[in-house]
Amino acid sequence: MPDAVSSSLPLWQILLLIVFLLLALAAASQALRCLFRGQSSEEDRDWSVPPLEASKGRSFFHSWDVRCKIIALVGFSFLVVSLDHLSLAFGALTVSMVALIAARIPFSRALMRLTAVAAFVALLLVIMPVTVPVHPGDRLVVLTEKQWLVFNLRGLDLALTIGAKAMAVALLMEPLLGTAPLPITLHGLSRLGVPKLFGQMVLLSHRYLYVFQEEAGRMATGMRVRGFQRSSGLSNLRVFGSFLGMLFIRSFERTERVFSAMQARGYHGAFPEPETKTLSCIDVLLAVLWLLAGTCLVLADRLMQ
């Protein structure tokens, strides 16, 4: 039988509480974005110095062989995802935060990344406690007199565990992706067996995403200055269809031109490979240690059951 704790909170108060909680989260997220928006360390950078040289000696993540880094951090992330216990999920989150500090990633960037998953976590925290099925031994908080809204503490525990794991993995992406230029990371992937074409596609997508975004923005502005306003009317759907169609045509034409430009400079199937450092024993040892730490967390998790 589940343990039940009664509460006499009226429904409007509960709803108000939820709305207040969501609003507070949204406001905090927005405030963080506004706070760090103007802080661009990139602008202050000396662009005549290569990124690896600029970050030389900054942290071991920056000088770690990219293949070992990918195996260790991606492997660790998979192990973290398989954790079931809240305490160990928080343990993984702590490891990620330590890695973040060690990689000397700006705090603002990490927070911006966290705000991206914050909405997902907040949704889990609100929905899961009231939707998980009640199992024997569950602790329940009955919020209304007629017992139709039951707050299951196991649901809260589950939501917190998932949230902590999501944040741990999200934070690990910073040391993984933010400590080496993208071409080097992608080259590392291809050296691990991922098809080279995949790396080229990601690289070009990353480059042209901004161009397409700007094009779409200019077209949207072109519509706005002639009175287009977003709404769900049928005529607007038609306009939106034309907009997407035109964007597709422009993007398609652009890809043809980009390919021509690549051919014109001698491209025949492969990008020149970026500079890579040689693999050392320390690189491998560090990767093994990372994976061991993850394995230990999983073992502890299984032992606790």
Place this chain on the structure above:
Amino acid sequence: MNFASRPLFSLHGLDFRYPDQTEALQNIEATVHSGDCVALVGQNGSGKTTLAKHFNGLLHPTSGSILYKGQSLSGKYLQQARLEIGFLFQDPDDQLFGHTVLEDAAFGPRNQGLTRAEAESAARQTLEIVRLEHLAYKSPHNLSFGQKKRAALAGLLAMQPQVLILDEPTANLDSFQEAVFLKLLHDFSGTLICISHNLIFLYECCSRALALEHGRLRHDVSFSNLVTDRRRMRAYGLDFSFRFQPEAPRPERDLAATGNHSGALSSGPFPKPQSCLIELTDYSFHYADGSQAIRKVNLKMEEGERLALIGENGAGKSTLLSVLLGLKRGSGEYRFDNRAVTARNSRKLWRQVGIVFQDSADQLFSASVREEIAFGLRRLGLSRQLRDERMERVLDQVGLQGFEERVPVHLSGGERKRLALACVLAMQPRLLILDEPTAGLDPEGEEQILAILRDLRGSLILATHDLFFVRELTERTLVMHQGGILKDLSSRDFLQDKGLGSLNGLAYSYRLQAGEAIQALQQAHEHALPHLHLHDHQHWHGDVQHSHPHLHEHIHGFIHSHHQDQEEHGHPPRRVQEHVHRKHELEDHVHGHGPEEQK
């Protein structure tokens, strides 16, 4: 093999059809020798870019042949040839696919077989030449447009090409960047093939012109011969001599004469200044990354005023225009028609302010011209009848009658620009904003746009690098620099101030000098051949004797003198259309001309 005696490129009976069977090139016969500086000229859609793409094998002839150093451009030879032939695309974003500027510049040298260190060294050297060495590790998408153009050129120069093919290298560049580009090309010692509508730029860097018309090579002449022959230039839609004409008299503003009290744009006399249309007080705008785009701008503009906005790329012109359109909100006060523009009412500014973008493709998205024009009119809530009336009127105004069912994306560059203008004019805004209205247009397209804009009466803001349009269309000029308004003066004063260009880093002098040189060539040419001339002297129609300027054809091999006190005459070239008495030639009359008759 001795390449010195052999042409670098030989084109024999070259035809090209696109997959949809559109005939783009027909029977092209030409040769290009090493060291030639060739201009490919012609109207929009004449086949210039299509031909240029044959020079480095991006397109292959449907029939006929193109030989590079005596061999056909195909297979492995093509791969090898491409490493010697650099092609600069019109849009630098097409070409800058590298993750960083240095990586992009080293892409070609790496494909030439250089080691990483050698390729990077070559790339660094060329980045230094184009003055971008300080941005070597920056992502291309974070560069300004002018920087992107130079980075794209660096990527080609790093390959030390024997041939450089440039497609509209100066499109959308300010005069300073244009001058930088010109200097770089003057320093290039290889073969140059350049496509541009900027004939003054071509005059500076090319010695030979291949003129294309509807996919056919019409002329292969020296560039100076081409620019001096106005009749030929006009036939190819390239005559830009309208730029050398003296300033046309401006109609006076007179609201009472038109009864146009709404202030909406229309054809007819200028409305009288009646009130302050725009007022910006200490207005500043910051982008999300913290950079300041405009700073403490103070601006007053009256209803009916025509204003030019001048400044280098990145001076803040576009941001200021976005503010005026209500698309961006910064700090400070913005009043439109004496009412404060707030977050709420800025969403309705589109009813009062219209803009024609630099790239018309940004504002054309409908399936037909009719739909495109009707888009804004529907948002205004006009009835079908009113929509049709306005559509008919604006299509007539911009010379696109009968285009109602055409697909905008299939129109030529000039037609698209006029359509974009028609879409805005149909909405009868009180303020029209034009952002680089001549970008990408051939001279004929420019002249057509100019004719339409000259007839418009109403408030106008023109953001441009084109001083001729400033002179022709505006009365007042704002010079912007680093987000602020550096100078606010009459357009006449601005254009007469030769030293002003150096204030905001713009360099107009080379264009003015080249323009004067071309004008002198045209005059010398016209006076050596039978030509039409405008004369003002006594003549007779039967018994009636009178005097008025009129045209007639004559030839003289001497320096013509109209006035006693001048040995040479120096009037700018005139047009046949300027004849004030059109039927004059058909009438029975006697007249003579010469210096003696002017006495």
